[in-house]
Each structure stands twice: as C-alpha cells, then as structure tokens.
Amino acid sequence: MNASVDLRRDGEIAVVTVDNPPVNALKHEVRAGLVEGLRRTRDDATVEAVIIACAGRTFFAGADITEFGKPPQAPGLGEVIAAIEAMPKPVVAALHGTALGGGFELALACHFRVAVAGARVGLPEVKLGLLPGAGGTQRLPRLIGPEKALKMIVTGDPIEAREAFADGVIEEIVDGDLTDGAIAFVRRIVADRRPLRLVRDRDDKLVAEGFADAAEVLTRRLRGREAPAACVEAVRNAIVLPFEEGLQREGELFRKLVAGDQSKAQRHIFFAEREAARVPGIPDGTKPRPMATAAVIGAGTMGGGIAMCFANAGIPVTIVETSRDLLQRGIDRVAANYRTTVSRGGLAAGEMEHRLALIHGVTELDAVGAADFVIEAVFEEMDLKKRVFADLDRIAKAGAVLATNTSTLDVDAIARATKRPQDVLGTHFFSPANVMRLLEIVRGAATAPDAVATAVALGRRLDKVPVTVGVCYGFVGNRMLARRSVEAERLLLEGALPQEVDAAVTGFGFPMGPFAMADMAGLDVGWRIRKGRGERNEIEDALCEAGHFGQKTGKGYFRYEAGSRTPLPDPEVERTILEVSSRAGIARRPIPPEEIVERMVYPMVNEGARILEEGIATRPGDIDVIWVYGYGWPVWRGGPMYYADRLGLAQIRDRLTLYAERSGDETLRPATRISRLAAEGRGFASPAPS
C-alpha cells in the first residue's frame, strides 16, 4: 500500500500488515494505507476475509501523539474505523504486544479479535488528560458492560489477554504464530458462516444499574481533573444515548479536552519524561555496560526497597548488612511488604517466592565482587560512605558501576574515596523505593558517560523514571523542597495553622500537604541533625521537645488516632505555634489560601531557576518530571517550571520581590534567570533567540 502498510494474500484471506516502528503508532501514512488496503480487499471478490496485524514488537500502541493539536489530516482514525465497519466480510484484528488507545479502539471496531497470550489491551488516554476519542467509550461498554469499561477508561491501566478473553473482548488466544492462528481462526468463521455482528450493534450489556456508584468510587480521588469526569460522561452516554449520538458527544468531549490546559500539561510531562532520558554529553551510540547482577549495601528502609526493585525486574541482587540480626530484620521487612501486596491481590504467591529467591542476604562485603551494579544505602554519614567506597574499590569487579543512594552528600567526595571515580555516581531513589517512580541519577565531575548510560538503562529496567542531575546539596528535588519547608514554617509563624497550609497545598492538587508529609517522614531526624549543627527551627524543635515525632508517636504537626494515618488538627500544636509566634513578637494575621499556594510554589520555582543557571538540571522539563514523579506535583499542572511559564514569569518575579521585602529573606529575591526572562517576556521553556 505504502512504506508502512503491506497487503498480501494467503489464498482467499487478505492480510494487512502495518510496520511503523517502534510501536506502530497510527500516523497519517498508516491510516491512509489501512483505508486503501480495506478498499481493495472489499472490492476484490476473491477475498473472503481480512486480517489486520502489525509487524515488530506490538500491535498499534496508540495514536501518533505528535499530531495532537495540529490540523487533522484525512483519513482520520474515525475513517479507518468506518471502513472496517463497512466491510461486508469478516475483519479480524490480530493482537500482540500492547494494543493501546487508538490501536485498541481500531480492534474494537473489527468483527473479531484474536491475540497471543502475552498481549495486553487498554485505553490509557486519561493519562494524557484525554478520553478515547475513536469510539472507545461507546464500544467497550457494549462489549464488557459500562462498569468494567469505565474502570479501564478512568484508570487507563491495560488488562492481560487472558482477562480480555474471559471478558469476551478477545475471541481466541493463539498459540504459536499469530498471523497463522488468525488465518486459521477466520477460515473457521467463514466455514461456519458465522454472522458478522459489530460491537456498535450490541446492547445487551448496557445496564445502568450500579454505574453511578462505580463512577463515584473510581473518581473520588480525582476531583479537579477534567478527563476522568469526561470519561464518566462519555460512558454514561453509551448507556443512555443511541450509538451515533454517543459517538458524536465523545468527539466533542475529546476536542474540548485536547485543547484544554490539563491535557496540554500532561502531554508536556509525557514528552519531558522521554526527553529526560537524553543526557547531554553522552555521545550517540554510547552503550550501557552489561547488567546481569546487582548488590545493595545496607538493608534499611531504602536498601530493602531498592533490593525489591531489582527482584521485581528479575535481576538477582545481593544485599549486605553489618550483622545477621539486622540482615534478617531487613529481609523480613521485604517479605512482609511482598505479603501485603499478595494479600491485596497485587501479586501471585508463587511470584512472591520467585522474587524473594532473587534476594540473597549476606554479612560480608566481599560478596559484592560479582555484581555489575552496586548501590550503597548505608546511614547518611560521609565518613562511613567513604569507608564503604574505599572497600568497594578493593572488592568490586572492574567496570562495575558504584552508586550511592545519598540524599544530600557530595558524590564527588565519595567518588574520590576510590581510584575509579569514573565508575561512581548517585542513584537517588525516593521512599518507598519500590513504589516511587522517580530516580535522580547524580552525575559526578568524573563519572564516565557509559556509567551514566548504564544507570539510565537500569532505571528504565526497574520501571523508574530516570532524570540525570548534577552534584549539589539535595540535588534537584530536595533542594527545591527545602525552600518550601522554610516558607511553610514562616507561614505558621505569621498566622497560618498546619491544617490551613496543608489544605491549600492539597487543594492545589498535591496528594499531601507539607506538614502531613513531615509527620510521615518523622520530625526527629531533622531535629537531631539540627542539634548536632547547633541550628534551630523554633516550632519544630518545640514540638520534638514535647515528644511530637510525627506519625510514629501518634502526634507531630497533627494528631493521629490509634491505628490511623489521618491527620487531625491538634490544639496542643496550635498553642505551641501561637507561643512561638508571640515570643518572636509577630502579630499573627489570617493568610488566604491563594497566598499560601504562592508561597509554597514560587520559592521552589525560584530555586529551580537557580538550579538551571548552575546547570544542575539540564532542562526545565527535567525539573517538572522530578516533581511529578518524586513529590506528587499534580501532573495536570505540568510541574513547577511549566506552571510558572503558564502564569508568566513577570508574576513570579513580582510576587517573589514582594515576599523577599516583607520577610527580609534575600533568598526569596527572584533568581537572575527569572528577572531576565520576565523582562524579555519569555518563559523557562521558550528557546533563547539566537
């Protein structure tokens, strides 16, 4: 047909095969080729049935999202689907890999679907702030009922072929060659003269009962987000409106979302995430080093979680502790973690055993000598880390990547404890390490390009989102977070209460406010560090002195009922705050939520600007990705730097100037980059005119 679409014959069966690497996105050329292939097979009386299949690693994994926001180029996916539905002979979609988004919608328009056992199908559009816009919201409910369809559409999570088969989405699971299996399947259809029934013509599963409740449960935690609400509306339309009308409404909803701010922000993050994997200064074609086995040093909170990441990815990992007891405790925690997942239905018991068997605990550091990638996660103490790295230098095999999970310490100083600084870097995981997707890769002054490439490749293998950053205190995420913490404390002194600050921040879209987060992490850690350094944080220190260590003691900035993690306002905390304010001679005033949000966000943007000035982060988008995946920044607001660009940097500059003057805190003065860009009327992301 064209460079992407091939049409061949197997006797009376036509096979249309698309080959558009890497994921067979449904770009214009593919759509045009499909329409042409369908036209020819329809007009050819010797063709009895048509198979639509894809070459390479997957069936169509979705639309070509680079086309979003551009003028549509005919034929659109709707026209391909119309051509399929107009076929007077059976059309079978043959699925492998991931049939996602528009790809799955195309398959839903076919008369039949067959798949290999490893295939998955899904409608992930909601993850880009969209809804399936090619009939998915109308066809899927007709196939599997509105409730289940809504679940797939609102979560965006795909299902396995076996589940799809059990639900009746797929007619057959094919063993062996997929195309051969699809041909054999369709020959039986033709021989049996099976009637051709389109999904759009079915309505036996369209029951309204229970839908409203299911929709409420599924979207309860997604308030403020336009796409999930639109998904609910579209699926409800499938129940109450005739097919064509439902389809038309779906199109209208899609067009509204695609032009809206939320989807634009989510698409920004999608592209920024992919961009973040491209690290400057790494020559094209740099190969990651071989990575077959790993080791983790320290079986504490982070070490255990990191070991789980390796085991989850099928990589054998050796974990080292200082004593049998501590080792056992660490491994018991890992096992307990897995058991919780199993009891919640997230993991098969057999798979848990398999993963646990990949984790090998030892108490001798010598055992890491075989590992390709070593991650140190011992206490946050420079001397200890240096000793560990000096030992690793002696023990680790040549070419192994030696990584530290430090949150703050100087990676270059740690690297200098070895005679192979080119192999040393930071891999900064976030807690809980087996859950949080962000991985900050800290590149030292001497780190070799292929060591960075290995860490990026590892991050991907562990299903993380790797972002490479430079060495500085706190790297990107925690360095910006520290600015927010200072300002949060200042808000308390000036008149706000923890519950007001947290409500403003969760109202903005974060899952948790700064004070609930502090309670979760524990207030005592920072208190001990401050004591050691002779520093003070008046409110937090006063709370710690009164035994408020956070969730672990049932009281911190909030109080907690026994066995509950719900933060409740605490009158005792309020008294403490008022006392500290009064001692400092501050006249408290009510602080409106808008001001709280500005003061929680703008100082972080300011620090982000300095981070860019210093070259610690490569792109504003990298910072956005860090905040979305590591700190719960609401993805539909696109990350702090994107958000600042949308507001306009003049606004950020003016408000920061005001807050700097009011507080006397010079660090709140707008960064040079903000002042310069604002004066030029530009944003962080707009390229400088050359």
Ligand SMILES: NC(=O)c1ccc[n+]([C@@H]2O[C@H](COP(=O)([O-])OP(=O)(O)OC[C@H]3O[C@@H](n4cnc5c(N)ncnc54)[C@H](O)[C@@H]3O)[C@@H](O)[C@H]2O)c1
């Ligand atoms: N906890 C977090 O939220 C978090 C997040 C990111 C990074 N980090 C960093 O990760 C590292 C570990 O933090 P954690 O919270 O897991 O601490 P932790 O105290 O829970 O665990 C540290 C473990 O290292 C062990 N250890 C100490 N010396 C050792 C040695 N020489 N050989 C082998 N094991 C040794 C200890 O026995 C302990 O079990 C620190 O650098 C920390 O800053 C922590």
